[in-house]
Amino acid sequence: MGRTAAGEELEFPPSAETKHLAAFEKLVRRNQTVVYRVALRMLGNEAEAEDATQDTFVQAWRALPHFRGESSFETWLYRIVTNRCLNLLRSHRSTEPLLETHEASSGRPNHLAEARSELDALKDAIGRLPPDQRATLVLRELEGLSYEQIAHVLGTTVPAVKGRLHRARLELLHAMRGWR
Amino acid sequence: MSGESLACGTELASLVDQVADGVPPERPAHQETCPHCKATLQEINQLWSHVRELTREEIAVPSGIVERVIRRIVEELRALGRLVPLEAVVPRLVRHALLHGPGGTTRIADRVVAKLIARLLLDELPGVRLLGAGRAIDVEITGLEITADLRLVVSYGRRIPDVVAKVRAAVIRRVEALTGLNVREVNIAVESVEVDGE
Numbered sequence: 001m002g003r004t005a006a007g008e009e010l011e012f013p014p015s016a017e018t019k020h021l022a023a024f025e026k027l028v029r030r031n032q033t034v035v036y037r038v039a040l041r042m043l044g045n046e047a048e049a050e051d052a053t054q055d056t057f058v059q060a061w062r063a064l065p066h067f068r069g070e071s072s073f074e075t076w077l078y079r080i081v082t083n084r085c086l087n088l089l090r091s092h093r094s095t096e097p098l099l100e101t102h103e104a105s106s107g108r109p110n111h112l113a114e115a116r117s118e119l120d121a122l123k124d125a126i127g128r129l130p131p132d133q134r135a136t137l138v139l140r141e142l143e144g145l146s147y148e149q150i151a152h153v154l155g156t157t158v159p160a161v162k163g164r165l166h167r168a169r170l171e172l173l174h175a176m177r178g179w180r
Numbered sequence: 181m182s183g184e185s186l187a188c189g190t191e192l193a194s195l196v197d198q199v200a201d202g203v204p205p206e207r208p209a210h211q212e213t214c215p216h217c218k219a220t221l222q223e224i225n226q227l228w229s230h231v232r233e234l235t236r237e238e239i240a241v242p243s244g245i246v247e248r249v250i251r252r253i254v255e256e257l258r259a260l261g262r263l264v265p266l267e268a269v270v271p272r273l274v275r276h277a278l279l280h281g282p283g284g285t286t287r288i289a290d291r292v293v294a295k296l297i298a299r300l301l302l303d304e305l306p307g308v309r310l311l312g313a314g315r316a317i318d319v320e321i322t323g324l325e326i327t328a329d330l331r332l333v334v335s336y337g338r339r340i341p342d343v344v345a346k347v348r349a350a351v352i353r354r355v356e357a358l359t360g361l362n363v364r365e366v367n368i369a370v371e372s373v374e375v376d377g378e
Contacts, residue, residue: 021253026322028246036241050242057249122230142235169196176227
């Protein structure tokens, strides 16, 4: 009998499928840090980032037959997790704060700033960027993807990526000026 | 906000890109003397040092993600009552081994391992050869472990179990010695027998 990572007995003998699942498990193990990191930067909340990470891999598994190897597996995962986070942000973020910490700081950033580090202020500022800009900034500045890769991940063009990145960078600069 | 300029006429965006992308300044001579540019560049540099700090921040991945993902997939497969055919897909994803060392990462492709095995059979193992047609060597790498499937032709008169055992032992020894990876399985299919010189 095959076993899953959870130590669960499967109802089929060690077959091609169990081998594939075992191979996929290794892929998840190897890529979980990247996926979780992007989700955390995008969503700013650990519980949501974990859910998004799980959803990303389950979705990747379902879509594996459509993976053609045109991009690397990692780029493909970037694409799934980023879109997942963008959809989440668009669907329920209009009324809620973007980061847990925003509740404490929104509206009065200067007052509370004294107690907090500049790095936290920067995270807040990233969390307040519009989702598209945030995704571009996270993929470029924090993940180090090329403009071409980002355009592929976001399903857009290189000039559009450059435009968003411009706006995101200026936005951050202004936010940090306000913070000081 | 875009199109915003400093008092000296320099575009703010160009200074931001200069720092963030590490591109050369548009007007280097001007920047060296202009107090507006200098002050703004200093400000942007400071901000970007924090952005870079953020990239180095250690992020702890919650434990158990892998297990929960696999459990969800297994449940989904059960609910479907069938298994998704992935034979053609998953092995294609794992085409190399990554060895992480202090000085950098080494990547060994599956075809490298296949070549080592082919060379070994050709040069050092008499009485046996690879089947000519199609893929006679299939190497699958998962993590640091190798599974090799070989399709062989054995010379007539050789004891097949002996030949197979010899090939298997030699492949394991040679591949492990030359790559530093573990050989988990060498599966051998004897596809034909031939009389030497035929």
